[in-house]
Amino acid sequence: MDISALLTSAGINIGICVVLFSLYSILRKQPSNVSVYFGRRIASGRTRRNDPYCFERFVPSPSWILKAWETSEEEILAIGGMDAVVFLRILVFSIRIFSIAAVICIFLVLPVNYYGQEMHHKEIPSEELEVFTIGNVKEGSTWLWAHCLALYVICCSASVLLYFEYKSITKMRLSHITRSAPNPSHFTVLVRSIPWSQEESYSETVKKFFTNYYASSYMSHQMVYRSGTVQKLMSDAEKMYKMFKTVAVDPTCNPKLMPCGFCGESTSDFKILSSEVDSVKGKMNLGDLELATEKKECAAAFVFFKTRYAADVAADVLQSSNPMLWVTELAPEPYDILWSNLCIPYRQLWIRKIATLIAAIVFMFVFLIPVTFIQGLTQLDQLSQTFPFLKGILQKPFVNQLLTGYLPSVILIAFLYTVPPTMMLFSVVEGPISRSGRKKSACIKVLYFTIWNVFFVNILSGSVIRQLNVFSSVRDVPKQLAKAVPTQASFFMTYVLSSGWASLSCEVMQLFPLLCNMFKTFVLRMKGDSYDGTLSFPYHTEIPKVLLFGLLGFTCSIMAPLIIPFLLMYFFLAYLVYRNQILNVYISKYESGGQFWPIVHNTTIFSLVLTQIIALGVFGIKQSPVATGFTIPLIICTLLFNEFCRQRFYPI
Amino acid sequence: MDISALLTSAGINIGICVVLFSLYSILRKQPSNVSVYFGRRIASGRTRRNDPYCFERFVPSPSWILKAWETSEEEILAIGGMDAVVFLRILVFSIRIFSIAAVICIFLVLPVNYYGQEMHHKEIPSEELEVFTIGNVKEGSTWLWAHCLALYVICCSASVLLYFEYKSITKMRLSHITRSAPNPSHFTVLVRSIPWSQEESYSETVKKFFTNYYASSYMSHQMVYRSGTVQKLMSDAEKMYKMFKTVAVDPTCNPKLMPCGFCGESTSDFKILSSEVDSVKGKMNLGDLELATEKKECAAAFVFFKTRYAADVAADVLQSSNPMLWVTELAPEPYDILWSNLCIPYRQLWIRKIATLIAAIVFMFVFLIPVTFIQGLTQLDQLSQTFPFLKGILQKPFVNQLLTGYLPSVILIAFLYTVPPTMMLFSVVEGPISRSGRKKSACIKVLYFTIWNVFFVNILSGSVIRQLNVFSSVRDVPKQLAKAVPTQASFFMTYVLSSGWASLSCEVMQLFPLLCNMFKTFVLRMKGDSYDGTLSFPYHTEIPKVLLFGLLGFTCSIMAPLIIPFLLMYFFLAYLVYRNQILNVYISKYESGGQFWPIVHNTTIFSLVLTQIIALGVFGIKQSPVATGFTIPLIICTLLFNEFCRQRFYPI
Known part of the structure; x- marks a missing residue:
């Protein structure tokens, strides 16, 4: 993949986003969609009077973006509760840390990577993406100190930001506990x-x-x-x-x-x-x-x-x-x-907990097996054997391309949509006494699932590791990861572009409720706001998604810095979209009082340590003992910092 | 090693024990040794009048055994506190479970092992020890159900006994907390x-x-x-x-x-x-x-x-x-x-805790390196090079034998004696606020050290595993252990005979205080009971010792059942000796109130699971899928049982 292909892909995705956001800004003005896009207002009894049919209703406008941007944190706290603030804080934290990472990586690491080997450079648009990764740096290069420095800057600023975020969230949690109305x-x-x-x-x-x-x-x-x-x-x-x-x-x-x-x-x-x-x-x-x-x-x-x-x-x-x-x-x-x-x-509770834990782990590891199996079933020859009457249609080249190109990924996505409900089911069986506890437990499960099935499975399947025995030696794991991550960087970039941005568009469009609403209005001819369910914010699907992108950002930052601008754009869009959704769509009937933050904190620390381990492997491959030597104390300091935060904040 | 050699070794050790115990029964009657053998009585102000010089003082008598046997648990509780009772309960538990194991292993497993292969049996005294281990059973033998049954019986009865012990100790602890005098x-x-x-x-x-x-x-x-x-x-x-x-x-x-x-x-x-x-x-x-x-x-x-x-x-x-x-x-x-x-x-505390944990782990793993190094230094040619004047003496065959035979093990033992003080030092640095907390923490450290350095290092060094890469594959660990344990069984048997029984004799003789006392009395000519320090029971050295023998017993029980009688004898002697010591020597100035039991419980569960894993490996080697299949649920049940006990008893 070269730069121009990447830019084309980015352009297409930006175009899709712009179209969908414009569509949203029109759809939200239609009175028939009020129940889809203003669920919270309906629930709280404050809806606008219907506008008459006028031209304005069919013109896209960025007013919702302004509204979302202008709302202050106090208002969000009052409207969405503490969990919403915590969720937005994750996005703010990500924007901050990746801005720092962008500066240091693009001005320091990227040139070092680009000029890492004495070679004839093509025009930049037709340059391969690999030229911009750390794979382009010569073995034993003295310029690896730049990567090491970047790693130090990113980890230190992440730790400082994490500390202050945790501190302010703890303060918020305390005032939430002490100052909330008697209950x-x-x-x-x-x-x-x-x-x-x-x-x-x-x-x-x-x-x-x-x-x-x-x-x-x-x-x-x-x-x-x-x-x-x-x-x-x-x-x-x-x-x-x-x-x-x-x-x-x-x-x-x-x-x-x-x-x-x-x-x-x-x-x-x-x-x-x-x-x-x-x-x-x-x-x-x-x-x-x-x-x-x-x-x-x-x-x-x-x-x-x-x-x-x-x-x-x-x-x-x-x-x-x-x-x-x-x-x-x-x-x-x-x-x-x-x-x-x-x-x-x-x-029964402890048995239930153990049982669901084991079930979730098994589910996590065997998830891909039936998916691959069913993907195999939908091969063309299989299909035409099972349904002989389709043979004629299947032989047309267009249908052929569509099926082979899209069916497997559609199946994968369809199966992925079953994950959060399944994890939610596991969490119900576990026996928590509160809805927020159930959501938190599901959030952790979905998080593990996402990190394993998106990050590790891609890395393991996309590289030579699969051929080797993964457990061949514990000491080789950093090296294996180091070999795999830079080669997978271009995949992760397209993943951010497609999956990340697309999921935001879907989120803001609320496709499923919108379709339901249309079905009701136009097919069943039911009139009015037949509001049939309250939506509470799906923290258990959104937090893992955001944290996954954070993990991708950290691990790719010094390996393949080109991913960072796309990520920054994702986080910025996400910030606007989720603010809008919290203001308009979701209702916070219950909240955990900020108990999602420890999950975020631990995952970020995990991402940092994983980044450092991968860097260790890369420095080892590039034969730079100095950089390797400097990375080891960084790992120890990060773990100590985590332990300190656990002591300082966790009991609250 | 054949049976007759084993019996000879046992005979010698029994002889030494009898002599030492007789010597003890004489020494304890000497008024000059009152401070060594009756420290607790001195401290509590109740000492007997001195006997006049009479014949009785120089005749060995078993009166102390009777005294130790007859004392009831209430008296022990009053004298030695709850920790002493907990310690004796470990011994009682060991005696009970290994009696059960002895019955099933000697009457069921031993004959199966002995007649496991169609071979010409020699006279029993000159039979090799290997004939009595599981190594003698044919591959694919249907008689392996006997081993599997024995494993089930041992694990189930151990679990039942553990449960009731934990229950009664929890009850004791509660009454200790509620009914003790206001403090x-x-x-x-x-x-x-x-x-x-x-x-x-x-x-x-x-x-x-x-x-x-x-x-x-x-x-x-x-x-x-x-x-x-x-x-x-x-x-x-x-x-x-x-x-x-x-x-x-x-x-x-x-x-x-x-x-x-x-x-x-x-x-x-x-x-x-x-x-x-x-x-x-x-x-x-x-x-x-x-x-x-x-x-x-x-x-x-x-x-x-x-x-x-x-x-x-x-x-x-x-x-x-x-x-x-x-x-x-x-x-x-x-x-x-x-x-x-x-x-x-x-x-500072959390930093101290992490630092001492790391230090203790490093100490545990590198302990054998300097020991081997110094053992290498004391080779004959090294010695004669460093100290040329010794050359003449060193060339005498008797000195030669003595040095090569005993010096390495003397050095090992000398280094081993430094372990408990070192661990105690680590525990002090850790910063506990109570002496009992310090002792508990040291106990855990010494326990890990002992299990690693006696059990695992012996198994790893005594088998082919050292040549292989230990971490070659996680799945092979049971097999590796299964190969190693039966071959090391004869070493463990002699270890129980020598180290176990000898340590009891040393314990009852109180060699170090006795020598100090003699030095004072006969060399410094200091008279009277110059009692220069109170000895509190060294739980941090004795509990790991007893638990190690328990671990040896469990792991060897179905592999090499011949070890059990020697172990039973050890536990029985230990029961008498420690009762005597608690009654007469040690002073309980402070106590943890039975907080040692969770350590014991967890170690026993660990031993059981390790036994099951080794059995799994053995059944795998012997190609008995049925026995393997029956062992896996046993492991799961044991872990579940442990989790249940943790829920039920640990919070107290």
Whole structure:
């Protein structure tokens, strides 16, 4: 691949992006798409009046970019919660560090690479991309100090930036905890694994236990009930109520009634379950159901305390001589609770955790096997054998090209779309008690999956390593990686261009909801904003994506610096797009309070250390003992820095 | 090596043991050795009147064995504390599990091994040891189910026994915590890393902080002072006082005054530092020293609370938004505190921990290099070159044999004796605040060292693996181990006979204190019980030793069952000897409250899994897919069991 091909590819991708963004700026102005592009506004009850049909509605405008750019962090915090701010901080951090990397790599490393060997240089546009990678530097060259210096600058500035980011996020988290409005969850402790006794019900046991040990601060408690008849009747009634609302309201876009059904759904969820049994009885007016609820008591309860401090202490302290009984933890916020998981016996949790961990690892490693198998099935001759009636069509050269060129990658992408739901499923089975905990756990799994299946599998399959035994020697791993990464750099560049930028366009277009909406409006002829689900920000798919690009940037930075401008552009676009999405589309019903940052921090440290190990291998291949010698203390310092941050910030 | 040689070796070792034990039973009756063999009694003030010179004193008697056997666990608990009970439980557990292993291995596995190949059997005494190992079983033999069954029985019974031991020790630990006499340490929290402020002293900062946040339960506090002039003067005075006592007391063995000096030393240690500043002033009567003490305030303090619960909560809860400030933990017991480490800045601790960890690992791996080097230096020709005047002596065949036969192993043993002090030194540098914590940390380090340098190095050096690349393939490790272990079984047998039994004899004889005592009595002509140091039980050397023999037992059990009887004998002797030592010699001034058991538990699980992996390799070599298939679930179950125990017991 030469420079002109790369630039052409970049041009095509930029063109596609511009077209899609313009299309978006038109589509968002159409009243029929309000439910797709302004979900958050609908939910919060603030939608603009419909514009009349006018010319302006069909002209693309950059107003949404300005709006997204101008919004301050306080507004984002108020609208999207702390998780949104943390997510945007990842992008800001990436922009900052890769700007520094761009300066040093383009002005120092790139010329060194380019003039690394005495050779006849062609015109720059027709130059091979390999000329710009570290592979072009002579063995034993004294100019490798430039790469070493660049590595030092990047790692040190990344560490400094990481430290300050972590510090400010910790501060934000503390003020989030201390200064947020009083919330029932602050005074509530979730008790699980209440011991079963023959004589009394769980409820009495809880009451006895807490009046005994927390006499001064215990207020009351509420058992958790297995979702039995009552729960099902309730949710059915609720669904019917919602349908009734949707049908009954004036179809000319008056969504003011929506929030009732909406908030109603969420809050009543909590109210019903945390209010006294009497209120449930009162609502149901069915005497015989009381018996049903009593039978279905779980070994879990919410215990309410008089002070926040008492609740904190009760959540922290070991309650019983058997650590698997009377397990306490602070209750998540009402919207955040995963009710279905509360009834899982605590004893099962560790087995579930191990099982899902193993399942996720197995899934990660064998994922590519069925994909390759199915890709093999779609070979032309296979297809024409299985479906003889297609033979005629398949022999046309255009169809032929389309199938062989696109079908395998379509299959791969289709399979990749199944990954986040699968990981989410694993995380549900794991048994977390909060939605944010589930999302965090899924985020970690998707992250590992992405890094393994995009970064390592590409590197391993794209180089000679596959032929060798990978485990042949631990000491050779840096060298193997060092051989593989520069050769794969051009692939990663096109990956950033296509997958990165395209995913942003898809994100802003909201293709799937848009299609659903069109289907409803034009095919089913359903009118109005039939808002059929709240979208919360999919951190578990977006954070791994951004972190993967960070990893690509770090590892390629000193090897193939040409990738950095494309990455910077990606991060900048992502910053605008996600700000817009947070402002308009997604609703933050629950949040983890910034608990995604430690994942980001650890992944960045991992990327840095991986970069250093690869650099070590490269310096080894290029026979530069000085540069190798300088890289080893850098690895040690990075690991020490990580340990320091863990000590300093992690406990919060 | 054949059976008769093994039996001869066993006979010699038994003879040596009998002689040494008899010698011990005589020596302990001599009044001059009272300080060596009855240290604990002297310290607790209960020593027997001296017997007159009579015949009985010079006749060996088994009375100490009876005494050691008859003592109940409650007495041991009262005398030696919980750690002693935990230590004896290790021995009891080993005796139990290896009795089971002995039954199944000798009646089932041994005949299978012996008749494993169709061969002409010699007379049993002249049979090679290899005939009794698994190496004698034919490839593809159907009789390997016997080994697999034995493995299942051993692992299952070990798990069951471990579970009940852990359960009873946890119970003991809980009653140790709840039912022990009220102790100042129960109400005290050690606060470290107090932030420095310009305006006020540490003491005022602490007072302000705790009156602010713990108004209802805070009682008072006591700063920790760097051991400056005052401390040194005090300790000098104390030393002089002790010397004075030793010289002044009636030399005809009246040790009743000893305990004063003794307890005095320890308790005043605490009183001085934890009493008010005034009392220090009062004692010193030196006005200008007050200034000196104030200057040397450390950023650490003991804070006293009114209730035990408040202290527990304060120790558990995060105190400040910066987790590296106001670090609280429950104070160790007064005797247990390592005063010198209290002043280490908390920020250094994590660096110290990493540094000592790395140092210990490096020490573990490079330990054998200087030893081999020095062993090489003591070759005969080297010696005669360096010291030409020795040439004449060295050429005598007797000296020659002695040097070549014994010098290398003497050097090895001498170097091995430096290991526990070195590890202890590492543990001190690590910065624990209690003596028991230091001992626990040293115990773990010595354990890793022992297992690596005795078990793995012997296996690796004694087999073909050294020639191969050890890391050639992870999948081959079981096979390599499987090849090596049976061939090394005879070495391990002699190791148990010589090192194991001999170490017990040395332990009971207390060679080093005995020699010191003799030197003092007969050379320096110092009379009386010049008791110059309290010996606390060296858990950090003895626990690794016992666990190593356990590891040898498990790994060799189904490979070479002949080792088990010798091991059983070792454990039985150890049980008697250590009971005796705990009753008579060692003083438990401080204890960790059973915190050694998790180490024991984890090591046993490690041994079991290692055994299973080796068995996997053996079954693979013997081409028995059924046995291999049955072993894999066993490994998984063992790991799951370990995880369960960690969940169930570890938090206590």
